[in-house]
Amino acid sequence: MVTTLWARALVSKGVKVGIRTIDDTAGQVAALKAGQVDIVQAYNSGLLNYLDDNANAVRQSDVDAAIAAKLPAGLTVLQSTPARDDVQLVVSAATAAKYKLHSITDLAGHLSELTLLLTDDKSAKAFTNGLSNYYGLTFPTTKTTDFAGPKMIAAIKAGPSVGLMVASQYQIDDNRFVVLTDPQHLFLTENFIPLIGGKKITPAMRATLNAVSAKLTVAALRGLRKKVANGEGTFTEVADAWLASVGLR
Template structure:
């Protein structure tokens, strides 16, 4: 997924601290991930739901939806096939649109299950929240969601901003986390979308003590610019398949500058029983960022059918 063109069909959430100023919480990259961040006010406009439109008990059908970008369609297919493997009746409604539409459909029971990103969802419901870690975000979500809705287990997989370097740079300077950049930052050029500097420069300095040599607007060419050496550090989303294609290294963010964006099932509680819940939690237990990135390479670069990629992943993890 390209790094700055996450407008339109493919956008995703940034951290809660900058949500109020962004059009998408982390306008997610073009071919893999992301998720349009709707105005928080529209959350209140969504129709309250009873979950009467779906259900996994008594022979009723669980309706699995997805947003209209490839990564979310892939995740929806993984959820759908995992449920089917446990004997749950499933209807798929993929490529629907943005969160403004999707959230209301889960709330009124038209959809039962939706692959979400916990930080983006919290930003939609509470743009002023400062929760950053996975546990903080999920605790805040538990309070922000209406009684009819809930989240299941969050996966370790995250589609979020990162500071990324080449494998050569990581090896040469022993870089594993953003903290490791501090001794070299004055010699490094950083690239990203044009707005990245204004949103992040102060945070990197205050939180990690980074003062970088120069900031360059690189937009969707960021990953290639890292590989070519035009920049040493770049803002690349963690499930961008170019990370694998170009052998790049996203640096860990132990101080949560970017905030949690864990892939998390959002459910209409009336529509999921213990069997469905267990099946979806089993998916979350196995899904990590590296694995999701590898799957997105198959979808976005190799142009494989998401349902086939999902089936292969479930089988390899004993879930299909």
């Protein structure tokens, strides 16, 4: 969705844009260096960790500044979005109200009453280790389900459970889930950031991309994803309508 927004904004300015998929950061950087692509959609903390696995920046502005300082010659980044796609711990509104949960730290007094929902893969161990190391939390009861999928969503709704979702998921709003704040920064921020290479991206194109990024909030992205999921339009149609609604098309 984010890639389509950036692309359609450029198209509206008369730029010819094609889209291809390169999932991993190493592949994206290699394609930029080789001149095979001109812009990639990166996640800021993921990009920083690729550039410097000892980096310790956690806030959006600090992460973006650290990226700019570490980028190889010929590559640069533009403004990152307020919208992000980082992992979050969520509970149902009923569970939050019953146990007075606002932050991950609030879970400490209710571990025996709550079920921690985990995925059946190696990331589950890293996550539980993180909860222990960052917050001193060890849940006596866990349940294996899918990551941020329909089974986890159903389990969060069904009872006193704590689950993982991604910030841009519209299901958080649809189900009135409560996102627990993360004061110790267990989960890294993953704001969308354009990573560019070569000389094809003109100052005018940069200004267009930055204007889109500045207006793209978490709430807006959730709404756009929901429209596509509900069949209210293709990615292109939904992107064009939103860009027009915010004066960028």
